[in-house]
Amino acid sequence: MQALTFFHTHTGEQLQINHVPGILSVANQAKINTFLRDFRTGAIHPIDSGLLDIISAVKTRTHNDGIIEVISGYRSAETNQLLQGNSTGVAKKSLHMKGQAIDIRIRNLSTCNLRDVAANLRSGGVGYYAKSDFVHLDTGRSRTW
Numbered sequence: 001m002q003a004l005t006f007f008h009t010h011t012g013e014q015l016q017i018n019h020v021p022g023i024l025s026v027a028n029q030a031k032i033n034t035f036l037r038d039f040r041t042g043a044i045h046p047i048d049s050g051l052l053d054i055i056s057a058v059k060t061r062t063h064n065d066g067i068i069e070v071i072s073g074y075r076s077a078e079t080n081q082l083l084q085g086n087s088t089g090v091a092k093k094s095l096h097m098k099g100q101a102i103d104i105r106i107r108n109l110s111t112c113n114l115r116d117v118a119a120n121l122r123s124g125g126v127g128y129y130a131k132s133d134f135v136h137l138d139t140g141r142s143r144t145w
Ligand SMILES: [Zn+2]
Pocket: 072, 096, 101, 102, 103, 136, 137
C-alpha cells in the first residue's frame, strides 16, 4: 500500500489516498475522478487506475514520499480544443480526454529523474516538458517524447 498525496496546482485542492497497486476501491475511484476533473468546465470522467499504479511504482523505485503536483488530469473535448488553439504541444486525440493521462511533477524528485524512471516501467506514454517542468504520463502504448 502506498500513501499518495496530491496537490492540484490549478484548484489548490489536496487529496490523500492509500493506493494498493492493481486495486482501486470505489471510494478512491470517486475521489480521484473528482480531484482530476476538468477544472475549466467542472466535467468529471472516470480516471484510469493504471495512472496511480505508474505513479506508485515511480515513488517506490525512487523511495520518494513527496507531494504529487498535478498540472492537468481529465480534459473535456471543449477544453482540449481550447488548449490546442493556444499551444502546439496539445494532441487532437489526447488521452487526457479519456481519463488516461496526467501531467505531474513530484516534490523532491527532478522531472528528468521522474521521466527516466517512468519510461523504464514501459507501462505507457511518457512525455517530458522541461520548460514547464512537468512530465506527462498516460496508459496508452509505451512510448516517449
Ligand atoms: Zn499531458
